[in-house]
Amino acid sequence: xxxxxxxxxxxxxxxxxxxxxxxxxxxxxxxxxxxxxxxxxxxxxxxxxxxxxxxxxxxxxxxxxxxxxxxxxxxxxxxxxxxxxxxxxxxxxxxxxxxxxxxxxxxxxxxxxxxxx
Amino acid sequence: xxxxxxxxxxxxxxxxxxxxxxxxxxxxxxxxxxxxxxxxxxxxxxxxxxxxxxxxxxxxxxxxxxxxxxxxxxxxxxxxxxxxxxxxxxxxxxxxxxxxxxxxxxxxxx
Numbered sequence: 001x002x003x004x005x006x007x008x009x010x011x012x013x014x015x016x017x018x019x020x021x022x023x024x025x026x027x028x029x030x031x032x033x034x035x036x037x038x039x040x041x042x043x044x045x046x047x048x049x050x051x052x053x054x055x056x057x058x059x060x061x062x063x064x065x066x067x068x069x070x071x072x073x074x075x076x077x078x079x080x081x082x083x084x085x086x087x088x089x090x091x092x093x094x095x096x097x098x099x100x101x102x103x104x105x106x107x108x109x110x111x112x113x114x115x116x117x
Numbered sequence: 118x119x120x121x122x123x124x125x126x127x128x129x130x131x132x133x134x135x136x137x138x139x140x141x142x143x144x145x146x147x148x149x150x151x152x153x154x155x156x157x158x159x160x161x162x163x164x165x166x167x168x169x170x171x172x173x174x175x176x177x178x179x180x181x182x183x184x185x186x187x188x189x190x191x192x193x194x195x196x197x198x199x200x201x202x203x204x205x206x207x208x209x210x211x212x213x214x215x216x217x218x219x220x221x222x223x224x225x226x227x
Contacts, residue, residue, distance in 0.1 A: 033214075043203065045214035059214060089158055106150075106215075108160035 002026065004109035006092050012115045013082055021077045021112045023092030031098030032075050033106060034067055038088040046090075049075060050098040082116045089113050120144050123204050123218035130225050136191040138221045140204030143185065150215065151178050151189050152203040160203070163189070194225045 005024045013019050025032045034046040045059040049069040060066070064082075069075040079086055093106040121142045130136050140149070151163040164171050164178040166187075171178050175194075180187040191198055204218040 042219040043205070043215075043217040045217075048214060056214070091158075091160065093160075105162045105165055107162070108152075111158045113158075 004092055004094050004107050006090075006109040006112050008112060009110065010113045010115075012117065014117050015084060016081055018078065018080045019082055019114065021079075021090050021092075021114070023075045023077070023094075023109060025073065025075070025092070025094030026107055027073075029094035029096055029107075030072070031095045031106075032069055033093045033095075034075070034077050035091040035093065036061075036088045037091060037111070043091065046077070048098070079114075082114075084116050087114055087116045119218070120216050121204055121206055121218040123202075123221050125221060126219070127222045128224070130194050130223070132195060132225055132227050134194050134225075136194050136198075136223065136225075138189045138202050138204075138223070140187045140189070140218055141185060142187075142204075142206050142216075144206065144216070145209035146182075146185075146206040147209050148207040149180055149187050150205040150207070151187075152205060154201040154203060154220070156200070163202075191223075196225045196227050199224050 004026055007022045011019055030051045032049040036044045036046055047060055047067045048056040064080045067077045089111040091111045092109040095104045095106045097104045124139045148165050148167045150165050152160050153163050154160045166178055166180050175192045177190040201220040201222050203220045205215040
């Protein structure tokens with residue numbers, strides 16, 4: 001079946017502009033995650049959606065970052081007033097159940113490479 | 118100190134060699150994950166384990182909960198194994214994010 005898809009695959013923007021990154025999770029997966037991978041750094045958790053529960057936003061680095069998940073499926077990560085330090089690969093993942101006592105496998109999308117000039 | 122430490126950071130091997138990548142962590146966990154990231158960025162989950170050993174093809178993952186240590190082994194390595202291997206843990210404290218190591222970059226030369 002189809003995996004996690006993300007769009008665009010690459011995004012170049014100017015400092016100060018807003019960007020929207022899209023994630024389409026695997027159908028039926030209740031959990032959706034956003035991560036960021038900066039050059040030379042490990043994966044960094046940003047935000048987690050689980051079903052209809054309030055999202056876990058504890059990883060968002062500033063209030064310029066926000067995300068929403070409509071209808072329990074597609075998610076959009078928005079970065080307002082982009083800065084050069086926002087340049088990174090933004091990865092989305094989904095899983096059947098999510099975190100908790102029973103962890104399950106996360107399936108990753110190909111990522112969106114964001115470059116802020 | 119990072120909660121998840123991997124070693125080595127970089128590894129170059131000749132085709133056919135046996136490879137070991139190590140992961141140590143400092144928190145109580147419910148599970149440990151090994152991920153593979155190929156050039157181009159795609160990430161694939163290789164293993165999720167909470168005890169003992171798992172094997173898939175030429176890949177073997179082991180974990181020692183008491184020592185807070187896991188190893189990923191690759192037997193009969195091949196150039197297509199060249200990738201970044203990432204260790205991540207699910208902390209024991211319930212609904213909390215995965216904590217990732219910085220990855221080990223493996224290059225297998227023919």
